[in-house]
Structures are given as C-alpha cells and as structure tokens.
Amino acid sequence: MPTPQPKSTVRRSPLSREEVLRVAAMLADEGGISGLTMRKLAEKLGIQAMSLYHHVAHKDELLDAMVDAVFSKIGIVPDDVHWKTAMRQRAVATRQVLLQHAWALGLMESRANPGPATLKRHDAVIGCLRHAGFPVALAAHAFSLLDSYIYGFVLQELNLPFQNPEELETVSETIFQDMPADAYPHLMELVTEHVLKPGYAYADEFMFGLDLILGGLEQAIGAHLQTES
Amino acid sequence: MPTPQPKSTVRRSPLSREEVLRVAAMLADEGGISGLTMRKLAEKLGIQAMSLYHHVAHKDELLDAMVDAVFSKIGIVPDDVHWKTAMRQRAVATRQVLLQHAWALGLMESRANPGPATLKRHDAVIGCLRHAGFPVALAAHAFSLLDSYIYGFVLQELNLPFQNPEELETVSETIFQDMPADAYPHLMELVTEHVLKPGYAYADEFMFGLDLILGGLEQAIGAHLQTES
DNA sequence: CTACCTGGCCTTACGCCGTAAGGTATGACT
DNA sequence: AGTCATACCTTACGGCGTAAGGCCAGGTAG
Numbered sequence: 001m002p003t004p005q006p007k008s009t010v011r012r013s014p015l016s017r018e019e020v021l022r023v024a025a026m027l028a029d030e031g032g033i034s035g036l037t038m039r040k041l042a043e044k045l046g047i048q049a050m051s052l053y054h055h056v057a058h059k060d061e062l063l064d065a066m067v068d069a070v071f072s073k074i075g076i077v078p079d080d081v082h083w084k085t086a087m088r089q090r091a092v093a094t095r096q097v098l099l100q101h102a103w104a105l106g107l108m109e110s111r112a113n114p115g116p117a118t119l120k121r122h123d124a125v126i127g128c129l130r131h132a133g134f135p136v137a138l139a140a141h142a143f144s145l146l147d148s149y150i151y152g153f154v155l156q157e158l159n160l161p162f163q164n165p166e167e168l169e170t171v172s173e174t175i176f177q178d179m180p181a182d183a184y185p186h187l188m189e190l191v192t193e194h195v196l197k198p199g200y201a202y203a204d205e206f207m208f209g210l211d212l213i214l215g216g217l218e219q220a221i222g223a224h225l226q227t228e229s
Numbered sequence: 230m231p232t233p234q235p236k237s238t239v240r241r242s243p244l245s246r247e248e249v250l251r252v253a254a255m256l257a258d259e260g261g262i263s264g265l266t267m268r269k270l271a272e273k274l275g276i277q278a279m280s281l282y283h284h285v286a287h288k289d290e291l292l293d294a295m296v297d298a299v300f301s302k303i304g305i306v307p308d309d310v311h312w313k314t315a316m317r318q319r320a321v322a323t324r325q326v327l328l329q330h331a332w333a334l335g336l337m338e339s340r341a342n343p344g345p346a347t348l349k350r351h352d353a354v355i356g357c358l359r360h361a362g363f364p365v366a367l368a369a370h371a372f373s374l375l376d377s378y379i380y381g382f383v384l385q386e387l388n389l390p391f392q393n394p395e396e397l398e399t400v401s402e403t404i405f406q407d408m409p410a411d412a413y414p415h416l417m418e419l420v421t422e423h424v425l426k427p428g429y430a431y432a433d434e435f436m437f438g439l440d441l442i443l444g445g446l447e448q449a450i451g452a453h454l455q456t457e458s
Numbered sequence: 459c460t461a462c463c464t465g466g467c468c469t470t471a472c473g474c475c476g477t478a479a480g481g482t483a484t485g486a487c488t
Numbered sequence: 489a490g491t492c493a494t495a496c497c498t499t500a501c502g503g504c505g506t507a508a509g510g511c512c513a514g515g516t517a518g
Binding site for chain 1: 340
C-alpha cells in the first residue's frame with residue numbers, strides 16, 4: 001500500500017490562466033491538437049486534471065482562448081505605410097504565425113467565438129483599407145478575399161504530405177508507382193517538371209497569389225476613384 | 230437475466246464499404262465530425278462497432294475515404310469551354326460541395342493521403358489550364374491560388390457565427406454590447422453600414438474574389454503570351 | 459482568538475471513445 | 489466431408505472530458 005503522499009507541503013505560486021494557455025499551446029505545438037488533453041496539460045503543469053477547471057470553464061473555452069492568443073501574436077502593422085505594403089506585411093505575418101501553430105487553423109473552423117485579439121486584428125485591417133480610401137463595400141471584399149487566401153494557402157501548406165524535397169520525392173513515387181502510369185498526366189507533368197526541380201518551394205507560391213490579389217484590389221480602387229471624380 | 234438473443238437468424242445482404250461511407254457521411258453531416266463515432270455508425274448500420282473493421286482498416290482510413298468521396302462529388306467540367314468559365318464553374322461547384330459537407334474541410338487539414346478522386350480533380354484542373362496555354366509554372370501558381378481561395382473562403386464561411394441575417398444581428402449585438410463602444414470602430418462601421426444592410430449575403434463576396442483572381446490570371450497569361458511572340 | 463469564507467487544489471466516478479484479441483455462424487469450394 | 493473465407497459478435501483495455509464533492513491554507517470579521 002503506497003503511503004498516501006504527504007500532501008505536498010510545498011505551495012508553489014498559484015497558476016495563472018496565462019500560464020495554462022502558454023503550456024497548452026506548447027503541448028499542441030508538439031503533439032498536434034489531439035495531443036492536448038486536460039490530463040496531459042495538468043501533468044505538464046504539475047497539477048491534477050480537474051484543477052484546470054479553476055482556470056477555464058471547459059476545454060472549449062481553453063481552445064477559444066488559444067485561438068485568440070494566436071491572433072494576438074500576429075502583431076500590428078504601422079499605419080503610416082501604403083495599404084499594399086501593410087496588407088502584404090500582415091499577410092506574411094499571419095501566414096507565419098499560423099504555420100508556427102499548425103493547430104490554430106483547424107480550431108478556427110468549428111469555433112465561433114472570436115476573441116478580443118481577433119476582433120482587434122480585423123478592425124485594424126479594415127481601418128487600414130478605409131484610410132486608404134476604400135469604400136465600405138470594397139473594404140469588405142478585400143478583407144474577405146485576403147483572409148480567404150491566407151487561410152486557404154496555409155491550409156494547403158499544412159496539408160502537404162511532405163516538408164522538404166526528399167520527402168516530396170518519396171511521396172510522389174509512392175503515389176505514382178502503382179498506377180496506370182498515365183492516370184494523372186498533367187499532375188505528373190507538373191510535379192516532375194516544376195515541383196521536383198531544384199529550388200522549388202511551395203512557400204514561394206504564396207507571394208505570387210498575394211501580389212496578384214493586391215494588384216487586383218489596386219485596380220478595383222483605382223476604378224472606384226475614377227468614377228468618383 | 231436477459232435471454233441471450235436468438236442470434237438474429239435474418240441474414241441481410243452484407244454491407245458494402247460504399248454503404249459504410251455513405252452512412253458515415255450522413256452522420257457527419259448531421260452531427261459534425263465529432264458526432265461520427267464507430268459505435269454510432271455501427272448502430273445506424275445495424276451492426277456492432279467492431280464489425281466495421283471488416284470494411285475499413287481503422288477510423289483514419291474511413292476519414293480519408295470520406296474526404297475523397299467528397300471530391301468525387303465535385304463533378305467534371307466540360308473541357309470545351311474557356312478556361313475562365315471552367316475554373317469559375319469548378320470553383321462554385323467545389324464551394325457548394327464543401328459547404329454541403331462542412332466536416333470535409335476540417336478533415337483535409339491533418340490528412341495527408343489524397344485519394345484517387347482528389348488526384349483526378351487536381352489533374353483535370355491542371356490539364357484545363359495547360360490546354361489553355363498556361364506554362365507549367367503559371368499553371369502551378371493558378372492552381373495553388375484558386376484552391377487556396379476556395380478553401381479559405383469556405384473556411385471563413387463555415388466559421389461565421391451566424392447563418393442568416395437575424396442571427397447575425399443578435400451575434401453582433403452580443404459582441405458589441407459590453408464594450409467600450411468604440412473598441413472596434415471600423416469593424417463596427419463595416420457591420421452596421423454594410424453587412425447588416427438588407428440584401429447582404431456573405432456568399433456574394435465569393436464571386437468578387439473569384440473574378441478578381443481570374444482577371445489577374447488572365448492578365449498574367451496575356452503578359453506571358455506577349456513575351457513569347 | 460475564534461469562526462467563517464474563499465480560492466486553489468485533489469479524489470473518485472461516469473459514460474463516452476478507438477480498437478486489440480479472439481470467437482462463431484454461414485456458405486462456397488474442393 | 490472437410491476446409492476455408494467472409495461477415496459478423498463479445499469482451500476488455502486504456503484514455504478521454506468532466507460532474508460532484510472533499511480538503512486545506514490564508515484572509516477577514518466578530
């Protein structure tokens with residue numbers, strides 16, 4: 001029979017909600033979102049699972065807070081630069097943060113309670129566009145379009161079955177080997193003649209799309225300003 | 230003591246893997262991806278949970294197959310139309326199917342084994358672009374850009390905390406009520422002066438972005454053809 | 459000084475989950 | 489008649505989120 005533990009007379013400084021969130025994000029970074037369980041989180045914090053419920057109401061609240069924490073990491077773009085520059089910077093920063101915390105994008109779906117940091121970021125983006133002369137409707141369009149692109153790109157990037165050229169090679173071999181050889185001719189061409197070429201990095205595609213979108217928005221606002229004068 | 234069940238002498242026609250997939254998608258449509266458990270699926274099929282493992286190796290394989298089944302529902306676009314038309318049609322169809330099965334997008338992330346239907350769709354898209362004169366690199370860009378936009382847009386659409394104007398109103402009230410009133414001025418402006426206006430539907434934003442992207446691609450390929458001649 | 463309250467933690471227990479291991483009845487093929 | 493594969497079932501295990509309730513130190517009030 002194990003002696004019933006002297007109840008740990010040591011009274012460490014009490015946990016803060018922030019600390020819980022920090023460690024939760026760490027755990028999710030390491031083992032994916034499914035690796036984040038209340039029990040493991042508690043263990044990492046040196047407490048029992050149920051004690052976590054003194055800091056968060058339930059796991060969903062924890063997840064909501066984690067998403068918002070990610071948004072708060074995106075950072076603020078100075079508002080004295082051209083809107084294109086600001087949007088580009090913000091897009092790059094957003095992508096980077098979302099890649100850093102691969103679980104965040106998955107959480108965003110299914111989670112419908114934007115936190116303060118999320119709302120603040122949205123407000124800053126819209127404000128930047130409005131100050132640049134975008135009418136409300138066009139600002140809404142631009143906002144939706146840019147975010148859609150960023151999220152979608154990261155989604156695909158996270159979904160890639162490889163992280164580096166060697167992996168890609170083995171994966172594409174695996175896919176293409178046991179097939180009618182010409183089952184996906186165009187896909188095959190694209191992979192062998194473009195993706196597998198040295199120097200290729202999927203990440204580079206991001207800038208192409210981003211600049212195409214920003215260019216399109218520039219034309220749109222140009223057209224708007226013309227009709228106004 | 231319950232009599233041990235007469236072992237159900239009725240021998241219904243054996244289940245097919247397709248039937249399992251069909252019912253699994255139904256369950257996920259109804260109760261979200263978390264509502265799809267092996268036990269509930271088995272129950273709906275009239276069998277025991279473990280019997281499912283004669284049709285799929287494990288749950289992950291089931292999920293992979295479900296994603297591929299969704300892609301197979303997207304349909305093929307006739308290849309005798311202009312690439313812009315084809316891309317637009319395919320984008321619309323993709324969005325529609327992904328909205329219909331809200332769980333699919335969430336599954337795509339974290340799942341790294343594209344199935345045959347997925348590969349076939351990719352091949353068709355790239356083929357369409359190549360036939361329209363896109364060089365390989367530009368086709369890759371366009372492919373990535375379009376899919377990113379579609380997926381990202383649907384992601385945001387699914388993430389919206391409302392499904393109709395009334396819900397939107399209550400939600401925005403909830404968010405804006407207990408706040409410094411001017412915490413998110415631009416967001417507030419956009420909501421009250423644009424989103425809450427009668428006739429607004431977030432879905433309409435989709436076409437704006439799609440056409441902007443298609444226009445940008447058209448310019449890009451125009452520039453390419455010019456340098457070639 | 460004592461009594462009480464409260465915040466922060468722990469214990470136990472419940473009903474879920476995916477699935478490993480192994481059993482059984484049916485029908486087809488030799 | 490014997491063998492085998494197929495399609496199903498039974499039991500059990502460890503892990504999950506969390507409801508319910510207990511315990512103990514420190515602060516506050518009488």
